[in-house]
Structures are given as C-alpha cells and as structure tokens.
Amino acid sequence: MQRRLTLDPFNQGASKPGARYAMNFAATLTNTWRRVKKGRPIVVVSGLPRSGTSMMMQMLAAGGLEVVTDDLREADESNPLGYFELERVKDLDNESDLSWLRDARGKGIKIIAFLLRYLPQQYDYKVIFMHRDLGEILASQAKMLTRRGEPAGTDDERMREIFEEHLRDTERLLKHRPCFTVHDVSYSQIVSNPLEEARRVNGFLGNQLDPEQMAATVNPELYRNRRRSPP
Secondary structure (H helix, E strand, O other): OOOOOOOOOOOOOOOOHHHHHHHHHHHHHHHHHHHHHHOOOEEEEEEOOOOOHHHHHHHHHHHOOOEOOOOOOOOOOOOOOOOOOOHHHHHOOOOOOOHHHHHHOOOEEEOOHHHHHHOOOOOOEEEEEEEOOHHHHHHHHHHHHHHHOOOOOOOHHHHHHHHHHHHHHHHHHHHHOOOEEEEEEEHHHHHHOHHHHHHHHHHHOOOOOOHHHHHHOOOHHHOOOOOOOOO
C-alpha cells in the first residue's frame, strides 16, 4: 500500500521521531542548497561606533579567522590595538558594484550597524552584533572627538535617542532578512568573562576557531569608560 505524503502546516506531527527526522533532513538539504548557491557566509562584526567592534575583530583574527582589512586607519590612543577596518566599507551606501564582497565569504569584516541595510542579499551573513551601555558609548565617543580636536555636535540626550531608534531599526532589519544570522555579544561580558564569551562566538561560527587565543587578546585595562555603579 502506498503511503500518501501530506503537509502538516501546524507542525502537529513534529513530536513523532519520523516527523522530526524528516524536518531535520529537509533543513539540512535547505542549508546545503544555500551553501552551494551562495558560498560560505561572510562573518560581519557590527554595532554602534565605540561598542567593541574592533576588539571583536582582533579576537577573531587571533582565533584563526581571516579578516578583511586594509590597515589604512592606524592605531591611536582611542584604539591602541587597531581599528581592523576596510575603507571601502564606508561606501556601501553609494557603491553600485559590490561584487568585491564575494571575496569576503568565509572571512571576517567590520561593518557599522548603519550600513548593514546596504549589504546585498545574494550572500549569507553571520553577524556578531556588539552591545554596549549607551552611556559608555557616548562617553567614549566624546573623548575620541576631543582627542581629534573635533566638536561634539549633537548633545548626549539627543544622541542617545538617535542611537536607540537606530538600534530598533537595525534589530528589525536583521530579523526580517533571511540572509542574516545574528549572535548578540555584550561588551562588558566579554571583558568580564572573555573565555566564556569567546567559546560562544566560536560555537556560532561552527567551532572553527581557538577560543583560548581569542580570549587572550582581551585587555580589561582598555575598558576605560566603564559605567560606575551608584554608591
């Protein structure tokens, strides 16, 4: 007797071993098809400015992931260990030919949150999104501008509102585009527990890196705008 295959839109049969196997097998086929068509995911380190993206790029490089950078922006007092940037990324919103991203597949690249929306959906992206207390970000940014002799511009309260709105927009973007897979990372947690957080990042990337080497790059002394707890 032939067995008729029916769809189960409400996943009512998912508890059965056979149904779970079929679902897992279908998911494996889908992922394999995406990998063949789109290649390895691009590992994107993102977040607001001064949120710890450079630190994460340094961790990935130390762990064994090839990172895409041109070293045009040199290390300075604000980032003594380097920025790990690619100047070309800054033109994502204006550049029509983004075929160069093909060479970034399987590698790490730093892209600020504002520019994520301009990434072409023909590739897959594993996004490590850095989170940091907004008060710390604003303080760090103000000090960096002072070192450069640049005016602060927008006041902190308005800047906080802009950042909060931008984070909400970015969260929606990452959630609704299937090309993005996201792993959220806390800056303060990395500084407090670097090995544990490095292991989590490594797991997100398929356990291809060396968490001990990643954690060894974290320098707590560079956490210079730590938010003070009230007495």
